[in-house]
Amino acid sequence: MKEMDELKKKYWKGRTDRDEERSLKNRPFSHDTTHVEDIYFQYLNEKKNEKINFPDFDVEIIRKIKGQQGEQRFISKIGYWRLAAAVIILITAGILFFNNQSGTQTSAPPPENLVLTDTYNDPEKAFEETKKALLFISNKLNKGTELTSEFAKFSETQENLKKEN
Amino acid sequence: MKKISAIIIVLFISVGSYAQNNAIAQLFDQYYEDENFTKVSVSSKMFELFTKIEPGDEDEKEILDAISKLKGLKVLAADSVQDSRKMFNEAVSKVSSNGYEELMEVKDAEEDMKFMIKEDKDVINELVMIVGGKRHFVLISLYGIIDLKNISKLSKSMNIKGMEYLKNVDGKDHK
């Protein structure tokens, strides 16, 4: 008994280890104990036995998990359908748009011709040309931005590009 | 979703480039046989090859950065034509009727110039620059994802005069 009292003192001072705390909780309590501290340790012990008390809790969890698996498969199926539909719609739209465009401009040559034909076969040369062209644009751009009131629009576009990148 | 948006973007770009080439293509076609004009066309295949170029120095690295998202380039240039102003006006009207938005216009004693762009959701995917001087005419069309900021940085860091380009092109043309 004396040993227990020592342990209790130690407990209230926060100095007990886990084994000591266990021995405080897991000891035979007399049913009619009126000692409040004893009831407290009894309480701690019983508190650990509290169970989640809802009927069919496990069954419901398993059902939800299985349901979720099914749902995921369903969603991915829908996803592919959406993708397919989007592709079809866009291709159709593209064809319609292209046909429309070439219809209004009868004199236009097949655009692919010029897009696909390179003036240069040597990448180094083509790169040199590109470099020059870009520098030219760059130079003119700067000249323009120094001069025009369109600068506002220009920097706005830059901001948008920044966000985009 | 990433896949879907990637496909949508690719389709928009391809649909867009079909449409946008018309005005430019027409102008190219018009001057195709004319010896006075320098014509440069760089395809998207070629731009892909550029990504394999090792940058020789900082300047080249900047250029490669600027072109990394480009898909095509066309240049039509001449430095000794009689009716360059007329050509300028004609080109401007053709291009602007093709759904381009004007980005800026500069007129001074030396030349007129106009920048026109096509945007999709605030991303510039085509830029057309038309310059018409007393004797010279330049039309450059760029497509892909165009970063104006990057491009405008180029000449600041390299300090190359714009007209040098024209002289170079001209020199090559007469070789």
Added chain:
Amino acid sequence: MTLETFTSDVLPLKNKLYRFAKSILDDGELAKDVVQETLMKIWEKRQDMGKVQNLEAWCMTITRNFALSKYRLKDNQNEGLDMTNERWSSHSNSPYQLLESSDVFEKIEGIVSGLPLKMKEVFQLRDVEGYAYQEICDITGYQLSDVKVSILRARKVIRQNLQKIYDYERNG
């Protein structure tokens, strides 16, 4: 993780998770919801399980996160109580109410549920579940010293209140 390992390794933790959630929320129904959400989350994250060193502590942490978000919701409805606040929480029973209840267990229950949140958590993990201090740190993310101080304070508060019950039982 397969459904079998889930059923054999994770599902048996449900009572422990429930008690922890309930100690935070003081509400069995809400605690059950938390455990459900936790178990579903664990199932969703089953790919990450290989990286988890201590499965039980991991499950407890997820339970805690869900319970705390519910606690904050619940708390917002009453008054803004910040977690570090050592004030008695609003749903604490007054000592007078404590003394009114017939059963000593209920009175103790009232004392515990009246503890500030952090003390309640640490008390539940240490004095009820018997976790080591380090494990409590792993679950809650509190500092070791913090955990020790909280458990000591919790015990002090409980002891003071037990004393009141004791006096009442003796005199009444």
